[in-house]
Amino acid sequence: MTVLRSLLQRVAVLGTGLAVIAVAVLPDPSRPVLVAAALALAACVVAAAIRRPLAGTVALAATTVTVLLAGALDASSVRPAQVVLAAGLLMALLSALAAAEEGRAAGRAVTVTRSRWPQRLAPVLVAMTAGAIVAVTGAQDVVPSVPLVLAGLTAAVAALAVAASAHRTGRRRE
Amino acid sequence: MDLDPIRLDFVPTPRLRRLAMVAGLAVAMAVVTSHGELLVVAVVPLVLLVGVPRSDVPAAAEVSVSMSTARCIEGDEVELVLTVRADGCDQVQAEPVAPPWSELTYLGTSREGRATVARWTLVPGRWGRHRVGPVRLRVHAGGGAYLARAAVEIGDLVVYPAAAALARAVAPTELAAPLGEHPSRSVGSGVEFAGVRPYAQGDRQRDVDWRVSARHGDLFVRQYAAERAFDLVLVLDTELDAGEPGRSSLDLTVRAATGLVQTYLRSHDRVGLVTFGGPLRWLTPATGPRQLYRVTEALMSVRPDRSELEAGPVGYGLGHLPRGLLPHRAFVALITPLLDDGPLDAVRVMLERGFAPLVIDVLTAAPTVPPKSKDAALAVRTWRMQREALTLELGSLGVAVLDWDGEAELTGGLVHAMRAARPGGRP
Numbered sequence: 344m345t346v347l348r349s350l351l352q353r354v355a356v357l358g359t360g361l362a363v364i365a366v367a368v369l370p371d372p373s374r375p376v377l378v379a380a381a382l383a384l385a386a387c388v389v390a391a392a393i394r395r396p397l398a399g400t401v402a403l404a405a406t407t408v409t410v411l412l413a414g415a416l417d418a419s420s421v422r423p424a425q426v427v428l429a430a431g432l433l434m435a436l437l438s439a440l441a442a443a444e445e446g447r448a449a450g451r452a453v454t455v456t457r458s459r460w461p462q463r464l465a466p467v468l469v470a471m472t473a474g475a476i477v478a479v480t481g482a483q484d485v486v487p488s489v490p491l492v493l494a495g496l497t498a499a500v501a502a503l504a505v506a507a508s509a510h511r512t513g514r515r516r517e
Numbered sequence: 518m519d520l521d522p523i524r525l526d527f528v529p530t531p532r533l534r535r536l537a538m539v540a541g542l543a544v545a546m547a548v549v550t551s552h553g554e555l556l557v558v559a560v561v562p563l564v565l566l567v568g569v570p571r572s573d574v575p576a577a578a579e580v581s582v583s584m585s586t587a588r589c590i591e592g593d594e595v596e597l598v599l600t601v602r603a604d605g606c607d608q609v610q611a612e613p614v615a616p617p618w619s620e621l622t623y624l625g626t627s628r629e630g631r632a633t634v635a636r637w638t639l640v641p642g643r644w645g646r647h648r649v650g651p652v653r654l655r656v657h658a659g660g661g662a663y664l665a666r667a668a669v670e671i672g673d674l675v676v677y678p679a680a681a682a683l684a685r686a687v688a689p690t691e692l693a694a695p696l697g698e699h700p701s702r703s704v705g706s707g708v709e710f711a712g713v714r715p716y717a718q719g720d721r722q723r724d725v726d727w728r729v730s731a732r733h734g735d736l737f738v739r740q741y742a743a744e745r746a747f748d749l750v751l752v753l754d755t756e757l758d759a760g761e762p763g764r765s766s767l768d769l770t771v772r773a774a775t776g777l778v779q780t781y782l783r784s785h786d787r788v789g790l791v792t793f794g795g796p797l798r799w800l801t802p803a804t805g806p807r808q809l810y811r812v813t814e815a816l817m818s819v820r821p822d823r824s825e826l827e828a829g830p831v832g833y834g835l836g837h838l839p840r841g842l843l844p845h846r847a848f849v850a851l852i853t854p855l856l857d858d859g860p861l862d863a864v865r866v867m868l869e870r871g872f873a874p875l876v877i878d879v880l881t882a883a884p885t886v887p888p889k890s891k892d893a894a895l896a897v898r899t900w901r902m903q904r905e906a907l908t909l910e911l912g913s914l915g916v917a918v919l920d921w922d923g924e925a926e927l928t929g930g931l932v933h934a935m936r937a938a939r940p941g942g943r944p
Contacts, residue, residue, distance in 0.1 A: 356525065363821075368942045391640055393744070394624065396531040399535075399540070400531060400534070400535060403535050403538070403539065405540065407538075407539050407542050407543070407558070408542065408546075410558060411542060411543060411546040411555055411558060412546075414552060414554060414555050414558070415546060415550040415552050415555065422554070423554050423557070426554060426555065426557050426558060427557055429558070430557055430558045430561045431561065433539060433558065433561070434561055434562070434565070437532065437535055437536070437539070438661075440531075440535075441532045441661060442530070443817070444531065449610055449612070449655060450612060452610040452612035452653065452655060453610065453612070453613060453635065453806065454608060454609070454610050454613060454622050455599065455601055455609045455610065455611045455626055455635045456601060456603060456606070456608065456609045456626070456631055456633040457607070457608045457609075458606075458607045463660070464608065465569040466564070466565055466660055467565070469564060469568065469760065470560070470561040470562070470564035470568070471561060472607050473560050473561070473564045474557050474558075474560040474561045474564075475554065477557050477560045478554070478557045480555065480564075481553055481556070483933070485883060490544045492551065492553065494555050495556065496547065496548055496553075499544045499547065499548075499556050499559060500544060500548075502559070502563045502567075503540055503559070503561075503563065505567060505568075506537070506540065506562075506566035506567050507537065509530065509566060509567055509570035509571060509572075510533060510537075510566065510570065510571045510662070511571065517683045
């Protein structure tokens with residue numbers, strides 16, 4: 344049972360990794376994207392094989408860079424939809440990596456309690472919806488201007504700062 | 518059930534750092550390449566990060582762990598019960614640390630109000646005082662972004678040795694101690710019929726055997742065998758322990774001793790105990806439940822602890838045993854794996870003191886020989902020959918050797934061996 348579970352976890356890492364890379368590189372990949380995809384695939388194989396956090400982080404970083412590189416180098420009309428799908432698959436890859444590493448670290452531990460699946464799935468659905476809204480908004484025909492680009496980038500950096508502050512490990516009030 | 522609060526010190530997991538990394542990479546790439554659509558990749562992890570802030574992670578959980586019993590016998594089932602109430606946590610994983618040579622089986626969980634109860638069955642496979650636990654908990658919160666580890670202590674489990682199978686307490690026919698339950702050869706006031714003899718003045722009327730008297734035309738009275746007690750002294754060789762844990766020579770030694778002690782104390786015999794090889798310890802023969810408790814406690818401490826192992830051989834052999842310890846005509850049983858000359862010296866000491874011991878050989882394991890290793894094969898052959906030589910030497914001293922594999926019933930072997938060995942004297 345444990346062996347089967349471990350095998351399934353490895354297959355999940357490889358499968359989601361392959362899916363992200365496939366969505367990122369298709370339909371017409373350039374050479375840098377192909378090189379990044381090959382490196383990402385190799386990193387995913389290593390991460391699935393050894394199930395160590397460092398290997399998982401490298402695999403996720405390589406896969407993310409592949410998606411971003413493909414998005415930056417290919418300006419086709421289907422690219423925004425591909426980026427949304429790839430973002431969702433990246434989260435799936437992140438979960439698969441976490442499950443595989445957890446399976447290795449937990450050893451013979453059994454799960455005593457677990458929150459219900461709607462509770463676990465709700466944040467991901469909200470995040471995917473937000474991503475889709477941003478993608479749809481970004482695909483609108485708007486006359487590009489320097490202030491608009493600056494506003495968008497400032498909003499992104501601000502969102503990053505807010506997200507980081509939400510997880511600051513300072514002394515909390517009891 | 519009362520639950521005790523435990524503090525949860527959550528630390529970020531790789532998932533949290535990875536979400537931040539994906540968002541950071543996407544924002545950086547969007548800024549560097551001026552491709553705003555790449556920000557979509559950052560949105561998903563950013564929403565997830567904001568959705569489960571650090572402040573939502575709970576600071577404590579309520580836990581209790583219990584064990585169905587603190588004392589058991591080898592092979593008994595002990596139930597471990599873990600009750601957890603972890604509001605605000607995503608997942609709780611638990612792993613009880615089982616003592617060595619025991620089997621732990623997860624039974625499942627059930628809900629009791631707002632708490633979850635998990636159950637395991639623990640089957641200890643080796644006697645001794647074992648520490649059970651702690652239960653290691655892994656608590657996930659914040660959508661898997663935070664992990665806390667905690668350990669909850671369970672307690673100690675005293676595992677008593679399983680007793681060797683003995684159908685009844687057999688004893689030699691020549692017994693010395695009065696007031697027991699074993700019929701002896703001498704005539705006395707027991708209940709077992711021993712024969713008839715002509716009536717003599719002073720005999721009780723109720724002892725007259727009227728059927729025999731009518732047949733012979735003269736009065737005859739029935740005689741009964743005297744019932745005597747049996748003094749058993751168990752001498753345990755604890756110097757060497759060989760074999761797989763749970764069936765090692767020391768395990769079998771203790772199980773054989775436990776079976777003998779329980780059976781003979783139940784028959785109101787007196788039982789004493791001597792251990793040599795490690796520290797020389799003894800218990801003078803006595804009877805009753807208190808002696809059973811004393812002997813059991815003594816048996817539980819025959820396995821050398823760390824300090825005794827570090828101290829090395831103590832050097833006190835059986836020769837240092839007080840002379841008055843062994844009662845006159847006591848029956849001595851030496852339980853040993855026969856792995857060195859220690860048992861032979863012990864037998865010689867016993868013979869010098871006028872006791873002919875019965876040797877119970879408890880070694881069931883043999884060294885494993887690596888394939889194609891001629892030297893190892895030769896060493897094992899030499900070892901086997903040494904053991905055979907030791908057994909032959911014991912035989913030449915007139916000492917009976919009984920092989921016991923830990924499974925067989927001991928009574929038959931004891932009956933046979935006691936014919937060869939007389940208590941309190943040379944065979």
